[in-house]
Amino acid sequence: MKRRDVLKAAGLGIAGASTLAMPAIAQATPELKWRMTSSFPKSMDVLYGNGELVAKYVAEATDNKFQIQLFAPGEIVPALQALDAVANNTIEMAHTCSYYYWGKDPAFAFGTAVPFGLNSRMQNAWMYYGGGIELMNEFYAKFGVVGFPAGNTGAQMGGWFRKEINTPEDLKGLKMRIAGFGGAVLQKLGVIPQQIAGGDIYPSLEKGTIDAAEWVGPYDDEKIGFYKVAPYYYYPGFWEGGAYLHAFINKAKYDALPDSYKQALQIATKAATSDMQARYDMVNPPAMKRLAQAGAKLRPFSQQVLSACFDAAQQSYDELNAKNADFKKMYDSMMAYRRDAFLWFQVSEYPADTFLMVQQREGKL
Amino acid sequence: MKRRDVLKAAGLGIAGASTLAMPAIAQATPELKWRMTSSFPKSMDVLYGNGELVAKYVAEATDNKFQIQLFAPGEIVPALQALDAVANNTIEMAHTCSYYYWGKDPAFAFGTAVPFGLNSRMQNAWMYYGGGIELMNEFYAKFGVVGFPAGNTGAQMGGWFRKEINTPEDLKGLKMRIAGFGGAVLQKLGVIPQQIAGGDIYPSLEKGTIDAAEWVGPYDDEKIGFYKVAPYYYYPGFWEGGAYLHAFINKAKYDALPDSYKQALQIATKAATSDMQARYDMVNPPAMKRLAQAGAKLRPFSQQVLSACFDAAQQSYDELNAKNADFKKMYDSMMAYRRDAFLWFQVSEYPADTFLMVQQREGKL
Numbered sequence: 001m002k003r004r005d006v007l008k009a010a011g012l013g014i015a016g017a018s019t020l021a022m023p024a025i026a027q028a029t030p031e032l033k034w035r036m037t038s039s040f041p042k043s044m045d046v047l048y049g050n051g052e053l054v055a056k057y058v059a060e061a062t063d064n065k066f067q068i069q070l071f072a073p074g075e076i077v078p079a080l081q082a083l084d085a086v087a088n089n090t091i092e093m094a095h096t097c098s099y100y101y102w103g104k105d106p107a108f109a110f111g112t113a114v115p116f117g118l119n120s121r122m123q124n125a126w127m128y129y130g131g132g133i134e135l136m137n138e139f140y141a142k143f144g145v146v147g148f149p150a151g152n153t154g155a156q157m158g159g160w161f162r163k164e165i166n167t168p169e170d171l172k173g174l175k176m177r178i179a180g181f182g183g184a185v186l187q188k189l190g191v192i193p194q195q196i197a198g199g200d201i202y203p204s205l206e207k208g209t210i211d212a213a214e215w216v217g218p219y220d221d222e223k224i225g226f227y228k229v230a231p232y233y234y235y236p237g238f239w240e241g242g243a244y245l246h247a248f249i250n251k252a253k254y255d256a257l258p259d260s261y262k263q264a265l266q267i268a269t270k271a272a273t274s275d276m277q278a279r280y281d282m283v284n285p286p287a288m289k290r291l292a293q294a295g296a297k298l299r300p301f302s303q304q305v306l307s308a309c310f311d312a313a314q315q316s317y318d319e320l321n322a323k324n325a326d327f328k329k330m331y332d333s334m335m336a337y338r339r340d341a342f343l344w345f346q347v348s349e350y351p352a353d354t355f356l357m358v359q360q361r362e363g364k365l
Numbered sequence: 366m367k368r369r370d371v372l373k374a375a376g377l378g379i380a381g382a383s384t385l386a387m388p389a390i391a392q393a394t395p396e397l398k399w400r401m402t403s404s405f406p407k408s409m410d411v412l413y414g415n416g417e418l419v420a421k422y423v424a425e426a427t428d429n430k431f432q433i434q435l436f437a438p439g440e441i442v443p444a445l446q447a448l449d450a451v452a453n454n455t456i457e458m459a460h461t462c463s464y465y466y467w468g469k470d471p472a473f474a475f476g477t478a479v480p481f482g483l484n485s486r487m488q489n490a491w492m493y494y495g496g497g498i499e500l501m502n503e504f505y506a507k508f509g510v511v512g513f514p515a516g517n518t519g520a521q522m523g524g525w526f527r528k529e530i531n532t533p534e535d536l537k538g539l540k541m542r543i544a545g546f547g548g549a550v551l552q553k554l555g556v557i558p559q560q561i562a563g564g565d566i567y568p569s570l571e572k573g574t575i576d577a578a579e580w581v582g583p584y585d586d587e588k589i590g591f592y593k594v595a596p597y598y599y600y601p602g603f604w605e606g607g608a609y610l611h612a613f614i615n616k617a618k619y620d621a622l623p624d625s626y627k628q629a630l631q632i633a634t635k636a637a638t639s640d641m642q643a644r645y646d647m648v649n650p651p652a653m654k655r656l657a658q659a660g661a662k663l664r665p666f667s668q669q670v671l672s673a674c675f676d677a678a679q680q681s682y683d684e685l686n687a688k689n690a691d692f693k694k695m696y697d698s699m700m701a702y703r704r705d706a707f708l709w710f711q712v713s714e715y716p717a718d719t720f721l722m723v724q725q726r727e728g729k730l
Contacts, residue, residue, distance in 0.1 A: 029428055060628035061426035063394055119718060121486065121519075124639060125646035154486075155713040217713070236717035263425035270636040274489060281490035285705035288712060298712065306720050310729070335730070340650035342725040345718065347653060347663065348520040348582065352601035353484060353710065355671050360707040364675075365700070 028258055034068045036093035036247070037077040037085060039100065041198060044220050046283065047245065048072070050151040050276045051095035054247055057268030058261075066261050068093060079197075086248045087144040094248045095150060098136075102180040104143070106320050109181045110330040111136050111147060113240035115313040117334065120152045120242030120277055122341045127244070128270070130337050132330075139326050146254040148269040151245035151276035154284075156237035157221065158301055159214030160205065160230035165301065168308035177201050177213035181316070182239025188312040205229045218287035219280065227296040234299050238309060245276070393623055399433045401458035401612070402442040402450060404465065406563060409585050411648065412610065413437070415516040415641045416460035419612055422633030423626075431626050433458060444562075451613045452509040459613045460515060463501075467545040469508070471685050474546045475695040476501050476512060478605035480678040482699065485517045485607030485642055487706045492609070493635070495702050497695075504691050511619040513634040516610035516641035519649075521602035522586065523666055524579030525570065525595035530666065533673035542566050542578035546681070547604025553677040563589075570594045583652035584645065592661040599664050603674060610641070 036055065040047035048070075055068040071091075073079035082094035083101050098111025110132075118126060126132040127149055140147045159178070165171060172190030176183075183193030194210050204210045206229040213230065214237060215221050227233065247269050254262065292298060301309075321328040359365050401420065405412035413435075420433040436456075438444035447459035448466050463476025475497075483491060491497040492514055505512045524543070530536060537555030541548075548558030559575050569575045571594040578595065579602060580586050592598065612634050619627065657663060666674075686693040724730050 057628075057632050060625060061632060063427075063625045116721060116724075119714065121642060121646055124643040128640060128643045129647040155717045157713055218709075236713040236720075238717060238720070241717045241721075260425060260428045263422075267422050267426060267632055267636045270639055271632045274635055274639040275493060277486060278489040278493045281486055281706065281709075282494040282702070285702075285709035288709055289705070300716055303720075310720075310724065337647070337650075338721075339725065339730045340654070341646065342718070342721045342730060344583075344646075344650035344653055346722050346725070348522055348601040349484065350718065350722065351665055352520045352603060352606045353707070353715065355601075355603070355668075355675075356481060356606075356703075356707045357711050357715065359481075359675065360704065360711070365704045365707060 028260065029062060029065045030258070032066045032261070034066070034092040034253075035071060035076065036068050036095055037071050037073070037075070037082050037091050039073055039079040039082050039094070039096035040245075042072050043223060044216075046219065046276060046279050047151070047153075047216070049279075050245060050272050051247075053272040053275055054095065054150050054268050057271055058264050061264035061268060062261060066264060070095065083143070083145065083248055086250050089250050089252070092250055092253050094246075096246060096248065098147060098244070098246045099180045105139075105326065106181065106324060107139055107326040107330055110327075110334060111140075111149075111244060111246055113243040114181055114331075114334070115185050115239040115316070116310055117241055118338055118341065119345075120154045122337070122345075123149075123152060123242040123244060124273070125341065126334055126337050131333060135330050135333055139330070140248070141251060144251050145248045146251050147246045147248045148266060149244040149273050150247035150269040152273055153216055153240070153243045153245075154277055154280055155235075156240045156243055157214070157217050158234035158237045159212055160221070160226040161212040161232040161234055161299075162205070162208070162230045163211070164232055164299065165234065165305060167302070168305055171305070174212055175210040177204070177210055178239075180239075182214070182237075185239065185309060185313045185316050188315060189308055202226065202229065217280065217284050218291055219283040222287045222291055227291055227294055231295060231297045232299050233291065233296045234301055236301070238301070238306060244273070393625065394427060394430045395623070397431045397626070399431070399457040399618075400436060400441065401433050401460055402436050402438070402440070402447050402456050404438055404444040404447050404459070404461035405610075406444075407437050408588060409581075411584065411641060411644050412516070412518075412581070414644075415610060415637050416612075418637040418640055419460065419515050419633050422636055423629050426629035426633060427626060431629060435460070448508070448510065448613055451615050454615050454618070457615055457618050459611075461611060461613065463512060463609070463611045464545045470504075470691065471546065471689060472504055472691040472695055475692075475699060476505075476514075476609060476611055478608040479546055479696075479699070480550050480604040480681070481675055482606055483703055483706065484710075485519045487702070487710075488514075488517060488607040488609060489638070490706065491699055491702050496698060500695050500698055504695070505613070506616060509616050510613045511616050512611045512613045513631060514609040514638050515612035515634040517638055518581055518605070518608045518610075519642055519645055520600075521605045521608055522579070522582050523599035523602045524577055525586070525591040526577040526597040526599055526664075527570065527573070527595045528576070529597055529664065530599065530670060532667070533670055536670070539577055540575040542569065542575055543604075545604075547579070547602075550604065550674060550678045550681050553680060554673055567591065567594065582645065582649050583656055584648040587652045587656055592656055592659055596660060596662050597664050598656065598661045599666055601666070603666070603671060609638070 038051045042048050051070045058066050077085040082096040085091045086094045099109045101108040175192045177194045177196045201213045403416045407413050416435045423431050442450040447461040450456045451459045464474045466473040540557045542559045542561045566578045
């Protein structure tokens with residue numbers, strides 16, 4: 001056993017983790033029991049459940065030797081302290097969103113979604129084949145963590161509003177529960193972003209303490225019942241056109257893993273990312289129909305509103321690029337792809353979808 | 366060891382494959398060396414390469430104990446005999462397309478793509494969370510194979526035409542290299558579908574033996590150089606809006622695998638499916654730009670042409686549903702989802718994409 005491997009193995013707290021020199025199976029595949037804290041309440045079964053899938057796939061890929069136990073927010077670590085808990089080794093892993101940590105550094109936003117960014121297919125292209133994972137991990141390393149996408153919601157909804165929003169002027173003074181980068185962009189148009197924990201959103205909307213709130217999409221939003229207190233359901237959620245969840249792993253712990261376990265984590269998170277999108281795409285359509293029947297009033301943001309928000313987003317990008325080199329590096333990489341991707345998707349995907357959407361409206365599907 | 370497990374193990378040709386009673390690791394994770402024949406030429410690196418990814422991920426998930434060696438078409442089995450070779454146990458696995466076997470039974474088409482069917486995200490929703498995999502495998506079992514999606518191209522292009530196609534009349538008498546269900550639909554409009562092997566398409570177009578040919582999309586099509594002999598590059602390829610490749614496995618061999626290896630195959634194929642879409646979404650945009658610069662003339666099929674094809678497809682569906690119960694079962698399941706999916710995608714995904722496509726055209730991205 002090489003000295004380097006002994007050190008790695010010591011880091012793992014197990015007898016031997018070499019994948020190089022030792023023939024015995026037990027050493028290449030040590031028994032590990034890790035803990036992963038989730039930022040998502042158990043009631044959000046697709047979000048929380050994706051953490052369970054990651055754990056299940058890792059266990060399956062390692063013949064149950066690498067076990068990851070998932071904990072709900074607050075059981076060990078509060079929801080939004082997940083990244084810190086992983087960084088300081090309180091817990092080995094977290095299932096959370098990178099952009100929750102936007103306050104530490106705005107560059108965290110690129111790990112989830114940025115305003116007027118990529119759709120979920122494009123996110124996968126950029127992350128897995130456009131250098132995204134490598135760029136993000138250069139950055140995450142500064143915080144002592146390794147991160148992989150672990151779930152994608154697709155384009156989220158714009159949220160629930162107590163009154164209609166027709167022009168950018170209607171946004172002025174609006175108290176809206178919206179976090180991070182999306183909130184910062186809307187703030188430029190006069191919105192007053194509110195940070196409100198999940199369970200408090202509904203009563204705040206009901207009392208009128210806030211005027212609007214964004215959450216996820218029909219399937220998750222239906223559970224909270226927003227439509228009863230803020231009936232206007234706007235789309236699209238342009239600040240998260242394809243929002244990733246992330247699995248964060250303590251970097252020292254990750255680096256000490258046998259290669260086969262590193263691979264297991266990567267394959268498991270990739271498969272789970274595909275699963276979440278597929279699952280949302282299956283459960284959102286009927287949820288949206290139920291919401292519409294229950295009285296939700298679906299409204300598209302007007303082109304005028306979207307254009308004002310797009311300009312505000314560009315202003316935010318310019319400001320952040322000017323003062324944050326990490327942010328600019330990711331921005332340049334993602335936006336170069338965005339230009340090409342939104343050209344290409346006009347060619348075959350969009351006309352194919354458009355034609356079938358027209359048939360749907362005409363009752364021919 | 367239970368008798369059933371002894372039988373299973375005998376089927377594998379190894380000493381012990383029980384995942385139930387035997388504690389020793391060597392028996393839960395036997396060393397297996399399988400062979401997989403590809404239907405895709407090595408020159409099509411994304412298609413062929415996805416078979417390599419499946420093998421790589423399975424090896425990684427089993428600590429290199431379950432090895433799958435990939436063979437190019439013709440090395441062991443000709444491209445389009447892949448399914449038969451797996452069914453009759455000439456080889457353990459194939460990486461191919463389900464719809465290549467449409468001639469055996471049209472229901473094979475649902476494993477890849479059907480005309481005016483689902484886009485690739487919807488395909489994943491239906492397959493993984495809409496009962497698709499279960500339905501397909503009930504059907505595949507009749508042929509002695511188990512199948513999992515293993516790659517998706519996204520919406521393909523409509524192909525290369527020597528002259529413009531403006532109305533359905535322009536399709537009459539057109540000799541087009543197009544296979545399977547898409548060919549059968551176009552035949553109703555007067556197209557004469559041609560079955561031509563990959564390497565012969567270009568010379569056939571050059572000589573004018575055929576008038577048109579469909580292949581995959583910009584990245585793959587560019588390699589063949591179609592634009593030099595048939596410059597009109599039509600879209601969308603409405604007969605394959607999100608075309609899956611499949612990994613087929615001999616059913617007796619699959620059934621005898623330890624559970625952990627079955628899971629490894631499922632996770633590996635799911636991750637590889639995500640990879641192929643991501644990879645195509647990264648390499649197609651620049652390829653399309655290069656093709657346009659080289660002289661390819663991009664053309665959308667007119668609404669009139671698409672509508673005529675849609676009606677012809679519906680006629681084919683009606684005919685096949687009337688005489689093929691397996692076909693109808695899959696059709697009913699997929700099309701119920703299609704109705705809801707193309708409604709839901711109009712809500713957030715489509716307006717988000719549309720807005721950014723408009724910005725792209727206006728040079729703002």
